[in-house]
Amino acid sequence: MTHAAPETRKFEAEVAQVLHLVTHSLYSHKEIFLRELISNASDACDKLRFESLANPDLLAGDGELQIEVSWDPQARTVTVRDNGIGMNRDEVVANIGTIASSGTRRFLEAMSSEQKTDARLIGQFGVGFYSAFVVADRVTVLSRRADLPASEGVQWESDGKGEYSLAQVDLPERGTAVILHLKADEDEFLKGWELRSLIRKYSDHVAFPIRMPKEEDGKPGSEWEVVNDASALWAKPRNEISDEDYQSFYKSLGHDFNDALAWTHNRVEGNQSFTTLLYIPEQPPFDLMMGGRDERKGLKLYIKRVFIMDAAEELLPNYLRFVRGVVDADDLPLNVSREILQHNRQLERIRAACVKRVLDLLERLARDEPEKFATFYKAFGNTLKEGIGEDHANRERIAKLLRFASTTSGDTGPTVSLDDYIGRMAMGQDTIWYITADSYAAAAGSPQLEAFKAKGIEVLLMTDRVDEWMLNSLTEYNGKKLRNVAKGELPLDEADKKQQEEASKAAEPLVHKLKELLGERVGDVRVSARLTDSPSCLALSDYEMAPHLARLLREAGHDVPQAKPTLEVNPQHPLLKRLEGESDTAKAADLANLLLDQAEIAAGAQLPDPAAFVQRLNRLIVG
Numbered sequence: 001m002t003h004a005a006p007e008t009r010k011f012e013a014e015v016a017q018v019l020h021l022v023t024h025s026l027y028s029h030k031e032i033f034l035r036e037l038i039s040n041a042s043d044a045c046d047k048l049r050f051e052s053l054a055n056p057d058l059l060a061g062d063g064e065l066q067i068e069v070s071w072d073p074q075a076r077t078v079t080v081r082d083n084g085i086g087m088n089r090d091e092v093v094a095n096i097g098t099i100a101s102s103g104t105r106r107f108l109e110a111m112s113s114e115q116k117t118d119a120r121l122i123g124q125f126g127v128g129f130y131s132a133f134v135v136a137d138r139v140t141v142l143s144r145r146a147d148l149p150a151s152e153g154v155q156w157e158s159d160g161k162g163e164y165s166l167a168q169v170d171l172p173e174r175g176t177a178v179i180l181h182l183k184a185d186e187d188e189f190l191k192g193w194e195l196r197s198l199i200r201k202y203s204d205h206v207a208f209p210i211r212m213p214k215e216e217d218g219k220p221g222s223e224w225e226v227v228n229d230a231s232a233l234w235a236k237p238r239n240e241i242s243d244e245d246y247q248s249f250y251k252s253l254g255h256d257f258n259d260a261l262a263w264t265h266n267r268v269e270g271n272q273s274f275t276t277l278l279y280i281p282e283q284p285p286f287d288l289m290m291g292g293r294d295e296r297k298g299l300k301l302y303i304k305r306v307f308i309m310d311a312a313e314e315l316l317p318n319y320l321r322f323v324r325g326v327v328d329a330d331d332l333p334l335n336v337s338r339e340i341l342q343h344n345r346q347l348e349r350i351r352a353a354c355v356k357r358v359l360d361l362l363e364r365l366a367r368d369e370p371e372k373f374a375t376f377y378k379a380f381g382n383t384l385k386e387g388i389g390e391d392h393a394n395r396e397r398i399a400k401l402l403r404f405a406s407t408t409s410g411d412t413g414p415t416v417s418l419d420d421y422i423g424r425m426a427m428g429q430d431t432i433w434y435i436t437a438d439s440y441a442a443a444a445g446s447p448q449l450e451a452f453k454a455k456g457i458e459v460l461l462m463t464d465r466v467d468e469w470m471l472n473s474l475t476e477y478n479g480k481k482l483r484n485v486a487k488g489e490l491p492l493d494e495a496d497k498k499q500q501e502e503a504s505k506a507a508e509p510l511v512h513k514l515k516e517l518l519g520e521r522v523g524d525v526r527v528s529a530r531l532t533d534s535p536s537c538l539a540l541s542d543y544e545m546a547p548h549l550a551r552l553l554r555e556a557g558h559d560v561p562q563a564k565p566t567l568e569v570n571p572q573h574p575l576l577k578r579l580e581g582e583s584d585t586a587k588a589a590d591l592a593n594l595l596l597d598q599a600e601i602a603a604g605a606q607l608p609d610p611a612a613f614v615q616r617l618n619r620l621i622v623g
Contacts (some may be wrong), residue, residue: 006155006167009093018159019130029257030186033135034069034195035202035322036128037080037178039252042206044176048146051085053306058085058146060174066209069086069227070220071201073190075400076182078136082208083175086145089166094156095537096129096141096164128255129178133160135189136180144171178379192220196227205233205249207305232305234277234326238265250279253300254324258282261376262369263325264361266353274350278325278357284379296301299354314347316354319387319398322380323358357387359397366401368371377403377415385466389473399477405440405461407449416460418477425480432482434460436468438548438604447534447602448486454532459485469548486603487540490529503527507571510580514569517592521564521608528568535573536595539566548604565605567596590616 011019045065055329068081132139137159144153153171158164168541188194192215199210210228213220227248233241233249250260260279267275278299298313298321305328315327332346362384365373377384387398403415408424421432433452437443443461452459462471475482492500504511504527514525531537538547545553550560569576575595582588597613600606 004425006157006165008163008165010163011158017131025293030134031189031202032128033180033196034078034080034129034198035252036068036131036207036255038069038199038203038210039255040128040178041082041084041176042078042203044082044086045208046084048083048085048174048309051146055147058174060146062174064209066211067206068211068224070194070213071192071195072189073219076190078180078182078189079177080180082176083173084146086148086174086176087143088145088148088152088153088156089168091145092141092143092166096156130160132180132245135182135186136181138161140179140181140182141176142169142171142179143176144174145161146174146498153526170496179505180233191217199227201248201261203519204228204254205245205252206230211508221525230301232328234265234275234328235305241265241447249277250324252324254279254281256281260324261372262361262365264357266357268353272329272331272346272349274327274329274331274353274447276325276354276357278323278354278359278361280358280376280380281322281324282375282379284322284383285593293444299323300326302326304328304330308332315351317351317387317391319383319385319390319440320355320358322383323354327354355391355394357392359401362401363397374415377401382464382466385464385470388470389392395473399474404434404462405443407444407453407459407461410473416458421458422478422480426457429457430480432460432477432480433485434458434462434473434482435485436462436546436548437461438465438552442548445602446486447537447599448530448539449530450534451490451530452485465549465552468546484540484546485530486546487544488542489539492529496529500529502529503571507569510571511569513579513588514567514592514595517589518567518596521593521596522567523564524566526566526568528570530568531570531573533573534570534598535575536567536569536599537544538599538605539568540564546604547600547606551604551606554606565600567599569595587620591621594620 024420045067048058049065062083065083065205069081070079070081071077072079139158141156142153143156144150146518150170150172151168153169155167155169156164168226177273178212180187192212194213206228207230208268209226209230211224212227214223214225233245250263251257254260259282261282263277263279265275267273300307301309301315303310312327313321316323321340327350329346329350354443362373362376365376372437381403383396384401388395388402391398399418401417403417406421407415409416418432434525435443435446437446437449440463442460443463449459462468469484471484501532507527512525515522518525526539528537528539530539540546544563545560547565550563553560570582571577575591579588579591579595580589594613594616597607597616
């Protein structure tokens with residue numbers, strides 16, 4: 001019975017955008033709606049089971065939590081019903097009619113940034129309910145919270161075109177029913193065998209029974225049967241679980257259509273007993289970097305198979321936020337909260353074990369399945385690098401997993417580990433040399449590599465934005481120091497040192513002339529030990545920020561101090577010879593400034609006056 005006339009409201013603008021995208025774009029994998037609605041129903045049952053620990057009256061004689069999926073060929077409806085926690089009026093509005101979190105906004109950003117729409121996005125951004133409108137032209141939701149009387153049920157209904165209605169109704173049973181009024185061309189979802197097949201494919205390992213009516217002459221009958229496995233997969237012995245079972249569970253857990261790349265399943269017995277089932281996805285979720293640091297999707301935490309928390313961030317450090325999975329502990333208190341989690345020694349031991357298991361798995365992939373490891377590294381290498389600065393205890397293990405391009409590997413060649421590099425070091429070399437840049441081409445073509453190439457010394461080419469930050473913490477590996485070829489003075493043997501001193505002395509007048517011509521644009525000018533072919537390059541102090549990174553930070557709005565560069569020159573280059581003999585002060589100034597401009601461009605710096613650079617270049621070309 002409806003208590004009053006339904007109230008009509010408009011969707012928030014962004015929810016309306018999501019609905020438009022869903023109903024007009026997500027044609028592939030339409031069956032996703034069933035997985036998402038069952039997942040929501042499972043969450044509702046989990047929440048009721050957790051709240052009933054403190055308030056057993058919530059179960060009210062109906063302690064067997066379950067999910068029902070039914071269909072009605074005449075009415076052309078599919079219904080997903082649960083007897084979980086249910087929702088009151090405010091919760092219905094918050095969860096369906098408005099934005100309950102930033103997930104909807106990030107979904108829209110991802111959809112607009114990706115030209116092709118992708119059904120994978122639905123579940124990952126917490127907007128799974130809206131997938132119902134892929135197959136339905138009208139959706140009705142009936143819900144009553146477990147702690148409210150039957151008279152305070154809520155009916156929500158919408159055609160997904162901008163408005164929804166709300167009404168207070170009598171609902172004798174707690175929980176939520178989602179009724180989909182199917183579109184004219186969606187007859188496939190009015191077949192019991194099709195719905196059963198989808199449940200087994202996507203939701204077999206939901207830990208609550210999923211019941212469906214038995215078919216009688218192709219129609220739903222009066223008897224019901226459980227159609228899913230309905231057991232906690234992670235609690236089974238590993239030898240009873242097939243790879244297909246693991247993959248099926250991952251897809252329901254991670255809202256993913258792709259298989260997991262790898263997983264690790266372990267049971268720890270002793271003073272503290274717990275089970276972990278951890279997955280590495282094949283592809284990064286869309287929100288990994290986009291807001292991922294603020295709203296991470298941590299592991300699911302269970303205690304004695306009772307669901308406690310959907311995103312327990314405390315179970316893994318931030319740099320492993322791509323890992324999906326379940327932790328089921330035997331010994332934590334059932335009334336655990338986020339505050340307790342943050343100050344719990346038992347949880348610290350579980351966290352350490354999770355980190356160890358993930359790193360063990362990655363090391364095994366790197367050793368035994370290099371192709372899979374390459375897939376992982378392409379997707380998550382940047383995120384893993386964050387661990388160098390965040391996880392001091394495991395820094396050496398993480399560093400061992402890192403891979404880089406190098407001057408010996410080429411653009412399309414295999415990447416190099418730090419151990420590979422050390423294994424190829426020349427006799428007497430005690431330094432791992434690297435260069436940072438904002439692209440492979442910029443790194444490989446840097447003039448600062450010339451002396452190293454001439455001597456046959458391998459240099460790692462680091463081109464990810466996180467590299468410069470990471471290297472502040474990774475200053476040594478396996479007893480070898482890491483050094484940037486562009487920073488500080490190069491260590492020279494006695495012969496090279498003598499040659500450098502002679503070259504510097506001979507070029508003193510030229511260096512003095514350059515300093516006068518460049519004035520305040522430079523902090524210093526000196527003869528380079530790095531250059532063999534190019535006329536000039538920038539040299540940085542040991543603690544100076546790379547120019548390309550300073551440019552990126554300024555573009556992002558950060559206040560980065562403007563440092564005066566040190567210019568290194570090659571006196572043997574024709575441009576320097578020309579400058580040395582140039583008596584026209586204006587032309588000499590153009591040459592000097594052009595040498596500095598070239599060096600800054602090669603280092604990825606931002607030219608202070610691009611127009612002046614173009615003008616002086618044109619003057620010199622014209623002659």
